[in-house]
Amino acid sequence: MAITVPRRQLFIGGQWTEPLRRQTLPVVNPATEDIIGYIPAATSEDVELAVEAARKALTRNKGNDWSKASGAVRARYLRAIAAKVTERKSELANLEAIDCGKPLDEAAWDMDDVAGCFEYYADLAEGLDAKQKAPLLFR
Structure with a gap:
């Protein structure tokens, strides 16, 4: 049985897109x-488009400024990523095994x-709240 890697695109500006030159590399x-x-x-x-999209994202939602987010908020995101990795561990491990x-x-x-x-980094992010006197946003 042949194992194949799912087809991927670039994630730019919140959406999946083909590279401008529509070229691919073999895995x-x-x-x-x-x-x-x-x-x-x-x-x-493509990198320039991604950088521009990132700059726009930083200025788009001034009320939800990630740079001012509390460590607890950041930790929630980091823990959610860890949970997804754990949830999909078998699939990700299979892909890693055939890729490497x-x-x-x-x-x-x-x-x-x-x-x-x-x-680990979620724990560190939560520790920032105790060390810093910055306003806690996004509770």
Whole structure:
């Protein structure tokens, strides 16, 4: 049974889009040298679009300024990411194993590490609230 990587696009400005030049790069399983899928080949023009979209996002919602968000709010986002990684651990580990050519058990440990990193930084973010006297937004 051939395993393939799901088709991906670039995520720019809150939506999935094809790269401007519509080019892709092959994803090769190093264990078998089979092409298992294709990913978008972004160019500097795609990067410029992404940077511009990010700048607009920062100024779009002044009332929801991420730079002023409390550590607790940031921690909620980080923990939500960790939970999604844990929820999809099996799928992500399979993709990691075929992308890197590593044993599935090791790829599963990697997913635990990924989730653990997001939890670690969530703890640090919550610790900021106690250290800083900044206004707590987005409660």
